[in-house]
Amino acid sequence: MKNFLFKIKKNLDNGKKYYFFLKQNGLSTKLIRFTFIFRMLTSFLAIVGIGLLLPLAKGIISQNFDFLLSSSIYENISNYLPFISSFDYLQIFFLFSFFIFLATTTKNLILYYGGIYLTAERLKIASNTNRFVFDNYLELGKPFYDKSEGSSESFFFMRFSIQIRNLLNSFDTVIDISIKFISLSLLMILISEQLYFFSIILLFPFILINKILIRSLRKSIDKDAKSELGFPVSVNNCFLRLPLTFVHNQEKYESNEFMACCKDFEKNKLAIDRKLSMIKPINEFFIFFAMLIFSLYLGYLSYINSIDIAKGLVFFYAFKQFIGIAESLTNVHIGITRSTVQIKKSFKVIEKFRKKIVPSGTIKFEGLNNEIFFKNLSFKYPGKKENVLNNIKFRIKKGEITSIIGRSGSGKSTLASLLLRLYDCKKNKIFIDNIDIREYSNHSIRDHIFFVHQDPIIFNDSLYKNVIYGANKDVSKEKVIEILTKLKLGPLLRGLEKGIDTEITSMGVNLSGGEKQRISLARALLNNAEIVLFDEPTSALDALTEYEIKSAVDEFTKNKTVIIIAHRLYTIKGSNKVVVMEEGRIVEKGQIKKLLKQNKQFKKYWDSQRLDL
Missing domain, CATH: 3.40.50.300 (P-loop containing nucleotide triphosphate hydrolases)
Structure with missing residues (x-):
């Protein structure tokens, strides 16, 4: 229990560190608020689209929409739009189809333009973080450069910007997944509490297995991060030695050194890819197994008339979306794992910067007098x-x-x-x-x-x-x-x-x-x-x-x-x-x-x- 609480505290501390660092480099409250509103709006429109499928499916199966007449929502709409009360079957069908199309189209337009804005803001933050790191480099004294590798530092700059952007993307996805999870959960509970809790039970083993696989993946990612920093150093050294290589006929030696570096690089990449490759088929197996059991259970409930077919079909569609959220959660977990391993190393380098900075005084030197x-x-x-x-x-x-x-x-x-x-x-x-x-x-x-x-x-x-x-x-x-x-x-x-x-x-x-x-x-x-x-x-x-x-x-x-x-x-x-x-x-x-x-x-x-x- 102590270890569990310690891990939670450590993750919270890291989260706070990342948040304050990003805030220092352009992550504003306005942007966070926009992200939440943007994701809530798109999730709401997605749920509206799915919710409208329920009466549409019920009307198609029964070939009439008479059940709407007793609906309070229908009565309220009829008060504002009296002509709807005279609609026949086809007109109501097309009306529902139009509203579903409108909700889906509006959602996708918001996703497109909101996505462009968020991408632009993330790029600004990534550029600011690069500027922050570069400015720290410019403040360093010669002691740091006496021990640093220029090619490794250049590669660090490139990777740092990419990983910050990836981390921001992951945070956005987490917000999106969280809102979708809450929205879908509410919709599914409204349709059938029994089916909802059965769905949660089905997905629990899926989440547990993925957590174990990602924990194993983290070690390989850590090794890969070290290898990625070492690779450009080796290549740069090879190019710097070229005049010596030609004079002393060391082409074969350089080729062997380069290949050894490449093999080490490939070995670490292969270890990650092997584990990533395991995740997809395992996920597909569990998803297939969960869908199969859910379908059988849904069929059983329909057979005993515990749920009507229309609700069952809409719930099945919602359950499929629910599984998509679980898959997205796995992908974002992998993304955050890859980003945070690199970023943790980056923060260590930044801390190392501060220790190497030559202190500067406050008096401005105006020129030598004596x-x-x-x-x-x-x-x-x-x-x-x-x-x-x-x-x-x-x-x-x-x-x-x-x-x-x-x-x-x-x-x-x-x-x-x-x-x-x-x-x-x-x-x-x-x-x-x-x-x-x-x-x-x-x-x-x-x-x-x-x-x-x-x-x-x-x-x-x-x-x-x-x-x-x-x-x-x-x-x-x-x-x-x-x-x-x-x-x-x-x-x-x-x-x-x-x-x-x-x-x-x-x-x-x-x-x-x-x-x-x-x-x-x-x-x-x-x-x-x-x-x-x-x-x-x-x-x-x-x-x-x-x-x-x-x-x-x-x-x-x-x-x-x-x-x-x-x-x-x-x-x-x-x-x-x-x-x-x-x-x-x-x-x-x-x-x-x-x-x-x-x-x-x-x-x-x-x-x-x-x-x-």
Whole structure:
């Protein structure tokens, strides 16, 4: 009993969670009210149609409608429409037929137009839920994306919208079934209480068997949901590895991996289909068995004159509709089971979102007045034991160029991520103009810092849209061409069939590493941010191209606060300050000339690259 009550409470809690979530995303009281009225009206018209069959059938069997004369309803109608009292048999037959046709046609018209309205509203709610999830994604910090699979997340987006829509459809069907059940029950009780309770007894085993089958189906659906999320990840990995596949002759391996993934996918689908396939024949057997017993019982009641033939025929038709409701209940139960398994997983992901969000402050950052100060900053990545930064302390003055150098893995890029609020740091460890960075809103900080990443992100769109991405103003195509030319991308433009409107493939696979980096630099040159953060901006460029574009970059960074993260020291020659990092610690800092005189780690880097002042 305790388990039973616990399950009821759990289902109610889940129901409330879904309801409040949907309400938050557009499910209004008005829509719920409309659904109830819509379904009540169509059910009422359906019952009117069935109810009119009773006198029609009785009149056809007895070949006269004299029994109507004693009816109070007939008397009331005759008072308003006196000419009806003079109708003969055929005229009354056609009158009843007309009313049945009118009720059925009106019901179907309401179903059509009401259905269109409900579908449109459901699509709006589904779109709102997608927007809600997507907005949560946009609020996440880098810790989430470090562990997420892009293809899996894309598939999650598509499935989430579909399952929300399916759930709304199921709720609508539940309302429809409930109203139809009540309406039909009242009609059947009015015709014959005895037959009604006999019908309920006949359907009880049908409902019980279906409940057991659906409980078994839920486990398979759960496995299938995991498989569905894993499948796109495997396929995406296969495509990402294609260059390696060709170079290392791994076509057979990839084919086997893909087939193994397909077989696992098929296995889970087959398990569901096998159980679904069982439901239909079992249902048909019980329905046939129930109809047979009901027909025999109805025949027996007619034989002993306990019910007249007309009532028996109409009740038989109503019983058939009753069985249809039981079948619909099974289908909607399956639909809700499939939807809720996916949606429960979705809610878990949404909860995971909230834990990964980098908190944002309330102060709007209006621009740098004096300096950025890293004060004894230590940091470790979520889930890691070792610090990647230890006791980092230095200042970045407004209008100066500060360079951070060191080996790979020394913590340089982590500093950039913390400054951009892609990760959260401890309180009072990074200050901007003597205010803790955590007190500023994340968006306002990013509005004033432009980041040029060492691995440029190129997406599947035109070259023009790739370059202007992140620009805080409208940019003409002529301006983009001018900047690309300054960055020595004139030959690329001339080689493209549609020039700046040519579509670039995803990840820029049809571009060289140097071209991608210069597109990333072009984005920076179009942006008017006062702080520019370069993370290895020219690592993929040859020395000559780097030298040729340096003047364009220098012109752009004039009078700005510039932070350069670099391996190649040619890019830091104009720096006011250099910070040298080793294993997450600062080992040297100061001006270039001063560091060269100290003859320590920086001098080794400088000499290894054979640079002159």
